[in-house]
Amino acid sequence: MIDWARITELRDEIGADDFCDVVVLFLEEVEEEICQLRDGCETAQLEARLHMLxxxxLNLGFxxxxxxxxxxxTAAANGQHAQIDMPATLASFDASKTAFLSGLERLKSGAEA
Known part of the structure; x- marks a missing residue:
């Protein structure tokens, strides 16, 4: 679910303090987009929102x-909006966020994520 090797690589590249800032910014930006999807964004914006997400x-290992x-x-780009399983996509984010935050705590304490 989470690419911990990517997370460790990113943290090592930018340093622990900057990594924390990146995590906060990532969660803020992604949560904002997720809220838009939960509220039902316009079809015309769907592909771009999904691309950004x-x-x-990928950058943060989700x-x-x-x-x-x-x-x-891909479905949105092809006009196949009925093929998009938005509840599953949103549930995947929720599960990934939970796993990430839990693993991040273990990573900070020096244990394996």
Whole structure:
């Protein structure tokens, strides 16, 4: 679900303090987009929102969520909006966020995520 190797790589590249800032910014931006999706964004904006979420998710190791976003983005690009399983995509984010925050606490304490 979470690519911990990517997270460790990013943290090592930018440092622990900047990594914390990145995590906060990521969660704020993604939560804002997720709220838009939960509220039902316009069809015309769906592909772009999903693309942004996919990229953000990949950057911070949310592998499973990024895969859901990719499938939904492709469906939106092809005008196949009925094929998008938005509840599953949103549930994937919720599960990924929970796993990430839990693993992040273990990572901070020096244990394996």
């Amino acid at each position: 996919k990229g953000s998710a 592998r499973t969520f990024s895969e859901f976003c990719q499938r939904a983005e």
